[in-house]
Amino acid sequence: MASAAQSPAESGSAGAGGTGREHHSVKLPAWRELLNRVTALREGSIIVVTIVVAVYFSINTSSFLTGANFKTLLPYFAPLALLGAGEVFVMILGEIDLSIGAMYLFAPIVFYKLDQAGLGLVASMIIALLICMVVGLINGAFVAILGVNSFVTTLGMLFSFEGLSLILSHGTPVATPGAQVTQTEVKVHHIVNGHSIVLGEKVNHIGTFAKIFGGGVYSELIWAVAIVLLLQVVLTFTRWGLYTVAIGSNKLGAAEAGVKVKLVIIRNFVLCALLAGVVGVFEAVRSQTIQPDPSGPNELLLIAIAGAVIGGTLLSGGSGTVVGALIGALFLGILKDGLILQGVNANYLLFYTGLAIIVAMTANVYVGRVRRGHGGRE
Amino acid sequence: MWDGCEGGTADVSDEPTTDTGVVGPHSAPEDVLRLEHIAKRFGPVTALKDVNLHLKKGEVLGLLGDNGAGKSTLIKILCGFQKQDSGTMTLHGKPFEPKSVDDARAQGIETVYQDLALIDELSVYHNLFLRKERVHRPIPLLANRQMKREAREALDEIGINIPRIDVSVARLSGGQRQAIAVARTVNSDADIILLDEPLAAMGAKEGAQILDLVARLKAEGRVSIIMILHNYVQVFEACDRVSLIQDGAVVLDKPTAETSVEELTDIVVTEYRRAREEAHLHDAAPPAPPA
Numbered sequence: 175m176a177s178a179a180q181s182p183a184e185s186g187s188a189g190a191g192g193t194g195r196e197h198h199s200v201k202l203p204a205w206r207e208l209l210n211r212v213t214a215l216r217e218g219s220i221i222v223v224t225i226v227v228a229v230y231f232s233i234n235t236s237s238f239l240t241g242a243n244f245k246t247l248l249p250y251f252a253p254l255a256l257l258g259a260g261e262v263f264v265m266i267l268g269e270i271d272l273s274i275g276a277m278y279l280f281a282p283i284v285f286y287k288l289d290q291a292g293l294g295l296v297a298s299m300i301i302a303l304l305i306c307m308v309v310g311l312i313n314g315a316f317v318a319i320l321g322v323n324s325f326v327t328t329l330g331m332l333f334s335f336e337g338l339s340l341i342l343s344h345g346t347p348v349a350t351p352g353a354q355v356t357q358t359e360v361k362v363h364h365i366v367n368g369h370s371i372v373l374g375e376k377v378n379h380i381g382t383f384a385k386i387f388g389g390g391v392y393s394e395l396i397w398a399v400a401i402v403l404l405l406q407v408v409l410t411f412t413r414w415g416l417y418t419v420a421i422g423s424n425k426l427g428a429a430e431a432g433v434k435v436k437l438v439i440i441r442n443f444v445l446c447a448l449l450a451g452v453v454g455v456f457e458a459v460r461s462q463t464i465q466p467d468p469s470g471p472n473e474l475l476l477i478a479i480a481g482a483v484i485g486g487t488l489l490s491g492g493s494g495t496v497v498g499a500l501i502g503a504l505f506l507g508i509l510k511d512g513l514i515l516q517g518v519n520a521n522y523l524l525f526y527t528g529l530a531i532i533v534a535m536t537a538n539v540y541v542g543r544v545r546r547g548h549g550g551r552e
Numbered sequence: 553m554w555d556g557c558e559g560g561t562a563d564v565s566d567e568p569t570t571d572t573g574v575v576g577p578h579s580a581p582e583d584v585l586r587l588e589h590i591a592k593r594f595g596p597v598t599a600l601k602d603v604n605l606h607l608k609k610g611e612v613l614g615l616l617g618d619n620g621a622g623k624s625t626l627i628k629i630l631c632g633f634q635k636q637d638s639g640t641m642t643l644h645g646k647p648f649e650p651k652s653v654d655d656a657r658a659q660g661i662e663t664v665y666q667d668l669a670l671i672d673e674l675s676v677y678h679n680l681f682l683r684k685e686r687v688h689r690p691i692p693l694l695a696n697r698q699m700k701r702e703a704r705e706a707l708d709e710i711g712i713n714i715p716r717i718d719v720s721v722a723r724l725s726g727g728q729r730q731a732i733a734v735a736r737t738v739n740s741d742a743d744i745i746l747l748d749e750p751l752a753a754m755g756a757k758e759g760a761q762i763l764d765l766v767a768r769l770k771a772e773g774r775v776s777i778i779m780i781l782h783n784y785v786q787v788f789e790a791c792d793r794v795s796l797i798q799d800g801a802v803v804l805d806k807p808t809a810e811t812s813v814e815e816l817t818d819i820v821v822t823e824y825r826r827a828r829e830e831a832h833l834h835d836a837a838p839p840a841p842p843a
Contacts, residue, residue, distance in 0.1 A: 413687070416674070416694065423674065428669075428671060430631075431653070431671075432653040432654040432683040433682070492673045493673055
């Protein structure tokens with residue numbers, strides 16, 4: 175029967191797969207082949223857009239393509255990539271989690287309180303993250319078992335836990351435990367005009383805990399890349415990922431096939447809340463301060479969702495990529511950083527960012543159409 | 553009106569036809585599946601009133617009935633997706649109370665749903681193996697190559713030609729999707745297969761291929777099949793026996809050799825006229841006087 179009518183798949187370019195029955199398209203020039211391969215990826219469109227933006231800023235701003243600027247970019251993009259990674263797992267289900275802003279704010283405050291109570295840094299962090307997971311479980315239970323809309327549920331949780339964060343912290347910023355910088359003086363030998371002299375120089379030190387959990391220069395980046403890659407493997411190569419896509423694509427069908435829909439939904443909300451808590455603690459350690467101010471997290475959560483969407487995850491569910499969310503976050507980071515380096519007036523920054531998101535999304539939709547036309551990765 | 557017994561078999565009807573024309577429960581030693589007095593309500597709506605059904609090994613049973621008669625509900629109860637309010641089921645002579653779709657599947661019942669239960673975003677082979685995925689050990693990553701190979705072999709074996717199995721099923725035609733859904737059940741160790749309108753959304757040629765597949769399975773004699781159909785000609789072509797559900801109960805249960813398109817049509821038309829008259833009477837009834 176299939177041979178009677180030409181399948182849409184048959185008209186696509188030869189893709190991966192080893193059935194030996196695929197239709198092979200005519201030989202394309204190398205650059206077209208490469209372009210087709212890139213656009214065939216779900217993340218393809220945002221990869222193209224990000225490269226274009228990076229090249230633009232590199233040409234127009236001399237200080238863009240420097241190591242120092244890369245270090246400036248990291249604190250912005252790594253947390254967004256982690257938040258986006260968790261959000262992707264919820265968004266593929268066709269749901270959304272707005273409470274990540276609250277978990278981002280709440281986790282470091284609980285961490286601080288527990289450390290003050292004498293539990294120690296690691297134990298305090300683990301318990302704070304476990305509490306975030308319980309909040310995720312409650313979110314998931316409301317959505318999966320009680321059938322409450324995820325936007326409403328997590329909006330309620332966002333306000334509740336941001337409020338609880340203010341109550342617990344009395345609205346007062348505190349120094350993050352374990353993140354204090356200590357200074358030591360070291361003797362350094364210098365040769366001046368052939369004479370050896372010894373001068374005392376002050377060197378900053380941070381503890382091992384801080385170095386590992388967000389305080390080190392590349393700490394958050396390493397965590398972000400490792401977690402993103404791990405979760406991409408989970409999404410693409412495990413039953414968990416398969417069921418997540420199945421539920422987002424056809425919830426009833428997945429249930430009829432025997433997928434434990436409620437369990438997967440709850441699990442994904444738990445993951446999302448956990449990652450938000452992790453980012454909250456990391457950022458508190460990096461900045462050495464716990465700021466109980468909901469405005470920052472509220473902005474961050476929306477940018478993380480924007481990054482995930484720009485990266486190729488559908489708000490309607492059924493499709494998404496964790497690596498795409500990372501690249502989406504990188505795009506937003508490059509954009510903000512590049513605009514600042516170009517000397518764009520701070521008052522215009524948000525306006526330009528908004529416009530760029532719309533342009534990137536439009537490009538995304540267009541390239542996505544090309545991708546589907548060429549037979550994308552499935 | 554009819555006794556519901558198999559032609560030429562020694563079925564003993566312990567509760568023969570009732571006065572209302574509803575077929576009562578049967579007992580036959582060769583039955584692999586029996587349903588007795590199954591009822592199901594959804595709030596104020598009665599989907600199944602009193603359903604009695606039986607299925608023999610290797611038999612193809614055609615389930616007929618108007619839209620809303622309760623056929624799909626019956627299938628969903630059988631496959632463990634929903635639970636009946638009352639009534640009993642036995643599978644291979646033992647009480648059958650599936651707790652879930654997985655549980656029913658573990659006991660050998662596979663289903664192709666009316667809405668196909670295919671996942672558009674997943675590839676053909678992932679759909680074929682959904683909930684039966686092959687994974688590597690000790691790290692349980694999906695064994696995609698193995699699944700692709702086995703999917704190709706399974707499709708070839710049952711004669712379904714899908715050019716590419718690594719594309720999403722959203723890209724397939726209605727007939728190809730249906731074929732995948734049927735193949736998913738055949739590609740299992742099930743001994744009972746439930747097909748909820750397997751020929752819906754299919755052209756004549758594609759439909760014929762699915763019926764060929766059913767005929768091949770029947771010839772092998774390994775599985776028993778319950779199939780919901782609307783086309784009477786297809787019922788007589790593919791089924792050994794036909795059960796007609798009306799208003800939540802089985803009102804006819806006969807071997808296809810002992811009935812005819814005319815008889816089935818006559819029953820359906822009579823029921824249709826009765827329902828229309830009831831509706832007219834209801835519309836014509838004067839409103840109740842105010843208290």
